[in-house]
Amino acid sequence: MAFYEVEHSALLKSLQLLEPGVKLPSSFQLVMTYLNGAYSKSLCVMQVELEGQIVTIVTDGWTDMNGLAVINYVADARKKTYFLKSVYTGAQTHDAAFLAADIKRVIEKYDFLHVGAVVADNIAANKSAWELLQPDFPRVFFYGCACHALHLLVKDAIFMMTWLNGLISSCKLIVSFFITKVWP
Incomplete structure (x- = not known):
């Protein structure tokens, strides 16, 4: 839900049916006070939980449903993964200099x-x-993702199986339908 939706009168009326005295924060309060507070708290929790542990930073570049390029960063430590940052890169090319500067x-x-x-x-x-x-x-040890390598290998193998072309085309049509019609 977008932050400005908190100011929609229908939301307030719906919540007041459940709790008559409820008051909602403004979108400004939600972003500047509550979101910043939650972010600060999550950083403190992460700092305490990861004290003395060695972590692996995992990066993943992908394209969102609107076709925008994104790079996600997470810290992986034993049995927990912590979200660090999501960067919308826009028209910026993902060349070595950009990626190195972003990781740094x-x-x-x-x-x-x-x-x-x-x-x-x-x-x-x-x-x-x-x-x-x-x-x-x-x-710091820098290395490639084994899962990504396996994905590329399987993708190449499937590409060579021409008898699957019809199925692949049908699957792409279904995905395209959901992206354009269901989640615009």
């Missing part, structure tokens, strides 16, 4: 993390970014 920005922003490794897609730009980052982070 994330590592420096969360300076309380003890980063032992960074995992990313197995694309050439990431491999070049690792070479750029290695001098600044000599104790």
